[in-house]
Each structure stands twice: as C-alpha cells, then as structure tokens.
Amino acid sequence: MNDQQRYTRRDFMRLAGVGGLVFASGLPGCAEFGQAGSGKQDFTFVQLSDVHWGYANPKVNPEASGTLKRAVAAVNALEQKPDFVVFTGDLTQTTDDAKVRRQRLREFKEQAAALAVPKVWFFQGEHDASLDRGEAYQEVIGGPLYYTFDHKGVHFIVLDNTSDPAPILGERQIEWLKADLARLAPDAPIVVLTHRPLFALYPQWDWATRDGQAAIQALMPYRNVTVFYGHIHHENHYVTGHIGHHAAMAVMFPLSPVGTAPQKTQLPWNPAQPYQGLGWRSVAASSAGAAPTISERTLAKS
Amino acid sequence: MRRLAVQIAATAAICGVAGYLVAPLAIGDPAPRRIRIVAAKFAFDKREIRVRKGEAVTLQLSSPDFVHGFSIPDLDARIDLVPGRTVELALKPQRVGRFGFLCDNFCGEGHDRMTGVLVVEE
Numbered sequence: 001m002n003d004q005q006r007y008t009r010r011d012f013m014r015l016a017g018v019g020g021l022v023f024a025s026g027l028p029g030c031a032e033f034g035q036a037g038s039g040k041q042d043f044t045f046v047q048l049s050d051v052h053w054g055y056a057n058p059k060v061n062p063e064a065s066g067t068l069k070r071a072v073a074a075v076n077a078l079e080q081k082p083d084f085v086v087f088t089g090d091l092t093q094t095t096d097d098a099k100v101r102r103q104r105l106r107e108f109k110e111q112a113a114a115l116a117v118p119k120v121w122f123f124q125g126e127h128d129a130s131l132d133r134g135e136a137y138q139e140v141i142g143g144p145l146y147y148t149f150d151h152k153g154v155h156f157i158v159l160d161n162t163s164d165p166a167p168i169l170g171e172r173q174i175e176w177l178k179a180d181l182a183r184l185a186p187d188a189p190i191v192v193l194t195h196r197p198l199f200a201l202y203p204q205w206d207w208a209t210r211d212g213q214a215a216i217q218a219l220m221p222y223r224n225v226t227v228f229y230g231h232i233h234h235e236n237h238y239v240t241g242h243i244g245h246h247a248a249m250a251v252m253f254p255l256s257p258v259g260t261a262p263q264k265t266q267l268p269w270n271p272a273q274p275y276q277g278l279g280w281r282s283v284a285a286s287s288a289g290a291a292p293t294i295s296e297r298t299l300a301k302s
Numbered sequence: 303m304r305r306l307a308v309q310i311a312a313t314a315a316i317c318g319v320a321g322y323l324v325a326p327l328a329i330g331d332p333a334p335r336r337i338r339i340v341a342a343k344f345a346f347d348k349r350e351i352r353v354r355k356g357e358a359v360t361l362q363l364s365s366p367d368f369v370h371g372f373s374i375p376d377l378d379a380r381i382d383l384v385p386g387r388t389v390e391l392a393l394k395p396q397r398v399g400r401f402g403f404l405c406d407n408f409c410g411e412g413h414d415r416m417t418g419v420l421v422v423e424e
Binding site: 094095096126130131162165166167203204205206263264 | 368376382402407411413417
C-alpha cells in the first residue's frame with residue numbers, strides 16, 4: 001500500500017463491509033470504534049461545511065436562501081442528538097465589501113442559532129477571513145482563529161489555513177501545534193478540524209495548504225489522528241501514512257471532483273434531483289481510540 | 303558581463319522553484335525571452351502564454367492592487383506579486399503540454415477566475 005492513497009466511497013464501503021450511508025473504520029489510521037476499554041466514552045458530532053451564506057447563482061442553487069435552514073432542520077431531526085456541531089469554514093460567500101461581509105456573518109450566525117444541540121463550534125474559511133485576516137469573523141462570530149478543545153477524551157485541534165490570503169498555516173501556528181501535541185500521549189485520540197486540505201490534493205485548483213506537510217509531520221507520531229475538512233465541496237477520503245483526511249460535502253453548492261472537469265466547476269442544479277451533491281456528515285467518535293465512523297447525509301429529497 | 307549576470311540570477315531563481323518540468327539555465331544559453339504579465343482583480347492580462355520546449359523565458363509579473371500569487375503547480379513554480387514592484391520568474395519547460403496557472407493567494411470575489419494556461423510547444 002502506498003504511503004498516500006485516495007479512497008473512494010466504494011473503497012470505504014468495501015473496507016467497512018457495509019452499504020447505505022454509514023461507512024469508514026478499518027482504514028489506515030482508524031482504530032476500531034467502540035473497542036473494549038475501561039471508561040471509554042462514545043459520542044457523535046456533526047460536521048457542516050461551506051454554507052457560503054450570501055451565495056447567489058440560481059443555476060447552481062435556486063434554493064440558496066433556504067438551504068442552511070434545511071440543513072439545520074435535518075440535524076435537529078436526528079434521532080440521536082449529536083454532542084456538538086462544527087462548521088468547518090466558508091460560513092459566508094466572500095465579498096469585497098466589509099459591511100456586507102459582517103452582515104452575512106450576522107445572518108449566518110442567526111440561522112445557526114436554531115441548531116438544537118448543546119454546543120456549536122465555528123471556524124473560518126477563506127471566504128470569511130482572507131480579505132481582512134479574520135477581523136470581521138472574530139468581531140461577529142468571536143473566538144480565536146485556531147484553538148483546541150477536549151470532548152469526552154478526544155482532543156480536537158482547529159487549524160487555520162485561511163485567514164492569510166496565502167493558503168498557509170504559518171510558522172507561528174505550526175510551533176503552537178507542536179507545543180500542543182507535545183503534552184499528549186502517542187495513543188491519544190486526536191481529531192483535526194480545518195478548512196483546506198492539509199495535503200496537496202490538487203494545487204491546480206487551490207486545493208492544498210502550502211505548508212500543510214509540516215502539520216502532518218507533527219501529527220505523524222500520534223497513532224490515532226483523523227482530519228476533517230471542507231473547501232472542496234464534495235466528499236473525499238485520503239490517507240497520508242496512517243492519518244485519514246475526510247472532506248465533507250458542501251451545504252450550498254457542489255464542486256466537480258478532480259478529474260471530472262477541465263476547470264474547477266460549480267455543478268448545476270438538477271431539477272430532477274434537487275439538492276443533489278449537497279449534504280453534511282455525522283461522525284461517531286470514541287475516547288477508546290479515535291475511530292471515527294462517518295455517516296454521510298444528503299440534503300437531497302429521498 | 304551584464305548578460306552573464308542575468309543568466310546567473312535566472313539560474314538562481316529557477317533553482318529555487320525547480321521541478322521536474324523546468325531546468326536551470328546554463329552559461330552560454332541565449333538570454334531568456336521576457337514576457338510581461340499584469341495581474342489585477344480579477345484577471346491576468348495574458349490568459350495564455352506560449353513558449354517552446356526548452357526555451358528559457360523570464361516572466362515579469364506585476365500587480366497594481368493586491369499581493370496576487372502566480373503559480374504553475376505542474377512546474378512547481380510560483381511567486382508572490384508585490385504591488386509596486388516587478389518580480390521575475392524564470393522558466394525553461396522541458397515537456398510539451400498545457401499547464402494551468404492561477405492566482406493562489408485568495409484575492410476576493412473573482413479569485414477563482416484568475417487562471418490561465420502555459421502552452422509549451424515543440
């Protein structure tokens with residue numbers, strides 16, 4: 001097996017031996033979810049990504065003003081309530097107008113407040129933060145641009161690769177990451193949340209973090225690491241060494257996967273299958289070994 | 303002498319971005335052809351750049367409004383465009399093909415439109 005491999009949905013299902021929406025586990029970098037262990041704690045969280053509030057192109061999404069509400073309603077309808085929701089960047093569609101940027105962030109925040117979950121975590125994408133280095137984001141949404149939190153024995157690390165116009169983490173953040181990791185045991189369950197892929201998925205379409213390899217190298221000594229990100233607006237699974245990287249579908253509009261179009265392309269709305277390609281995911285995690293089980297959820301009508 | 307200095311500088315520049323598709327200039331090579339490119343929100347003034355395989359060229363890049371990036375990922379070549387300055391990127395492509403370039407610093411609403419193609423011909 002190569003050091004770095006891309007996994008298709010079919011691969012994941014085959015490896016997991018399941019069909020339907022739930023798959024993953026049994027992959028490099030994933031210990032078995034729910035394995036025996038004293039005091040282990042299992043929980044679920046939801047990843048919502050690329051809401052792009054303010055986006056307007058009816059050929060791609062004629063229901064743009066209602067799509068976030070639809071996603072919120074779907075999360076709220078989950079039978080098993082998630083412990084938290086995390087928005088993995090691009091909360092809003094970019095604008096060169098700083099006032100409009102703030103207005104869009106406020107409107108996004110109001111709608112996200114309808115999530116009936118104990119906690120919602122946010123961080124920024126380049127559409128929210130690159131033009132002012134996160135000033136409007138921090139003013140409206142609040143909080144630092146990169147941070148950590150612990151939940152039921154799992155260490156979550158939020159990395160910022162979007163508040164600089166260049167797609168970078170920067171030396172200061174990488175040193176901060178190394179210092180944070182230094183206090184963890186090698187088998188600590190770690191989940192990294194970021195917007196852009198840390199690896200060079202496809203730099204030709206700006207799908208990379210220029211210095212992301214430094215973060216991956218810092219994470220390599222840790223056995224139970226999984227990365228969840230957005231930015232590319234479709235589901236993608238990739239492994240660097242033993243670390244799994246999982247891109248989520250977008251809430252607002254899908255982008256063509258690599259190799260399916262000559263240019264990065266927003267996929268047109270399909271009236272026969274509204275919301276096709278749009279969605280979110282639920283993740284089951286555990287303190288027993290950071291073995292996420294991913295359930296991809298579509299916004300399309302079933 | 304000046305020509306030699308330019309070639310040495312170009313060689314140094316290209317070594318900094320050397321990928322499998324570019325090769326360093328050698329002393330004695332003809333002076334690189336210069337190609338001026340202006341990047342402004344939200345387009346490059348040249349959407350297509352044509353060069354010959356093995357031809358040494360120097361891209362002279364400038365921007366009036368933003369630190370745009372100019373990147374040709376397939377050649378592992380990139381540079382930041384600092385407003386008010388002209389920066390140079392030396393290339394000597396070794397393979398025929400069409401290689402996309404883009405602004406890889408997020409610059410605003412039309413960022414995704416800032417693309418073009420380097421065409422390398424026999």
